[in-house]
Amino acid sequence: MSPSLQSAQALAAKTLRHGGIEMAALDARALLKTATGLSFEALITNGREPIGPRCERRFQDYIERRLSGEPVSRIRGTREFYGRDFRIDPHTLDPRPDTETLIVAALDLVGRENLLGHALRLLDLGTGSGCILVTLLAELPEATGVGVDRCPGALRVARDNALALGVADRARFVAANWFEGLAGRYDIVVSNPPYIASAEIDGLAPEVARHDPRTALDGGADGLDAYRRIADGAARFLDPGGSLLVEVGCTQMRAVTEIFRKERLLVADNGVQTDLGGHPRCICAKSS
Ligand SMILES: C[S@@+](CC[C@H](N)C(=O)[O-])C[C@H]1O[C@@H](n2cnc3c(N)ncnc32)[C@H](O)[C@@H]1O
Numbered sequence: 562m563s564p565s566l567q568s569a570q571a572l573a574a575k576t577l578r579h580g581g582i583e584m585a586a587l588d589a590r591a592l593l594k595t596a597t598g599l600s601f602e603a604l605i606t607n608g609r610e611p612i613g614p615r616c617e618r619r620f621q622d623y624i625e626r627r628l629s630g631e632p633v634s635r636i637r638g639t640r641e642f643y644g645r646d647f648r649i650d651p652h653t654l655d656p657r658p659d660t661e662t663l664i665v666a667a668l669d670l671v672g673r674e675n676l677l678g679h680a681l682r683l684l685d686l687g688t689g690s691g692c693i694l695v696t697l698l699a700e701l702p703e704a705t706g707v708g709v710d711r712c713p714g715a716l717r718v719a720r721d722n723a724l725a726l727g728v729a730d731r732a733r734f735v736a737a738n739w740f741e742g743l744a745g746r747y748d749i750v751v752s753n754p755p756y757i758a759s760a761e762i763d764g765l766a767p768e769v770a771r772h773d774p775r776t777a778l779d780g781g782a783d784g785l786d787a788y789r790r791i792a793d794g795a796a797r798f799l800d801p802g803g804s805l806l807v808e809v810g811c812t813q814m815r816a817v818t819e820i821f822r823k824e825r826l827l828v829a830d831n832g833v834q835t836d837l838g839g840h841p842r843c844i845c846a847k848s849s
Contacts, residue, residue, distance in 0.1 A: 563617045567608035569593065573624045580628040588633050589624070595637045596620035630767045642692040645699065647722050649690050652714030654777035656692040660753050662842040663808050664696050666834040667751060670804055670845060671701065676748070678703055684798065685709065686739055686752040686791055689777060691719030691732070693751050698728035705731045707747075711738050712776060739787070740794035747798055753808040754787030756780040784810060788817045792824040799848040811840035821846045 564572070570593050577585035593604060596619040597612065612620065623636050634640040634655050640647050642656040643664050649655055671677055681704040685694035688708030698706055708723075710716050716734045723729040737743060757778045762770055769778070780786055788807065795805045805826060809817050818828050826846035836842035 563611045563614050565609050566593065566597070566599075566604055566612050569612045569617065569620060570604070573620065576624060577627060582627060588627055591633050592623040592627065592636060593620055596623055630771065632768045632772060635772050640690075640692075642690075643696045645696065645726055647690045647692050647695070648718055648725070650714070650718055651772075652712050652774060653690040653718050654753075654773050656690055659836045659838075659842055660693065660808055662834050662836045663693060663751060663753060663806055664700075666843045666845055667697055667749060667806050668700055669834075670749070670806070677701075679748075680704065681748045682706070682746070684743075684747040684750045686750065687754045687777075687787070688719050688734065689715050689753075691722045691734070693753060694732060695719070695723050695726050695728055697751070698723070698731050699726055706733070707743070708732060708734045709737045709739065709743065710734070711736060712774070715774075715777075739790045740798055743798065745798070746800045746803075748800055748803050750791075750795055750799055750803070750805045751807070752787070752791055752805075754780065754791060756784045756787065756808075756810045756813060758782065758784040783816075784813065785816055785820065788813075788820050792820050792826060795826060795846075796824065796848055801848060803848050805846045805848070807844055808842060809844055811836075811838075811842070814841035814844065817844055825849045 570589050574586045574589040577588055582588055597616045626636050640649050640656050643661050647656060683697055683704055683706035685708045688694050688710045691708050694706045694708040698704055708719050713736050716736055719734050723732040755778050757780055759779050762778055821828055827849055828844060828846045832845040833841050834843040
């Protein structure tokens with residue numbers, strides 16, 4: 562007979578702890594939820610029920626994958642971002658909590674500039690799972706937006722997320738190399754581009770280096786290639802007075818600000834937003 566849900570969870574937590582997994586208990590619970598399809602509440606209420614052979618096999622497989630370093634979100638195929646669940650797959654970056662800083666900055670900007678309720682046109686460069694564009698469209702019900710990525714697999718996931726989160730009728734997804742082939746003007750351009758220096762990628766934590774797609778990480782020799790491309794194109798695609806918001810790596814604020822200044826994109830004194838760890842994480846520039 563298969564063990565109860567409770568004891569399967571306890572045993573898995575112990576196994577993960579012994580395997581050096583820091584958040585062993587939380588990870589075991591999250592993976593049990595996915596393996597059984599039960600909610601957190603149902604797992605508590607039905608804790609003495611047997612897990613059943615099929616769920617047990619699935620749960621064991623998940624625990625083995627976790628032990629080998631695969632992140633919980635990758636195993637589950639979803640990641641919560643700004644309070645909503647986004648599907649992810651091997652084509653997409655696993656969205657990071659740091660990127661919510663960009664969402665906060667964009668929504669602050671919309672409030673500060675009295676743009677709430679306006680039919681804003683948004684452009685998200687390197688949309689990946691679509692987490693930035695879809696979140697902004699969900700928060701700004703009058704806005705429309707375009708999500709660009711050069712990875713067709715990521716665009717399929719982004720479309721699915723837009724559909725699941727009820728914004729597909731205001732979102733369009735385009736396979737392109739940054740601005741190439743795009744037309745039109747936008748009020749706000751957002752991007753969390755690849756920004757890791759190529760030589761540093763193999764030294765990242767295995768959770769990142771082995772599971773996030775390299776094209777989502779690799780920012781070229783100094784990590785800044787994408788910022789140069791984006792700064793170069795922004796003026797042609799932003800309306801005068803429009804805004805460009807980008808996420809940056811925690812040591813890149815000065816270098817990216819300098820790239821923007823050279824392209825006559827103005828970074829105001831209050832144009833840098835820090836993340837919860839206190840690192841400069843998002844730069845907001847205005848087109849002149
Ligand atoms: C750091 S990920 C960000 C994904 C998502 N926006 C997020 O914040 O989770 C960067 C994204 O840029 C895309 N990308 C890389 N090079 C690109 C290029 N030349 N043109 C368009 N997208 C590109 C990658 O495929 C990846 O999805």
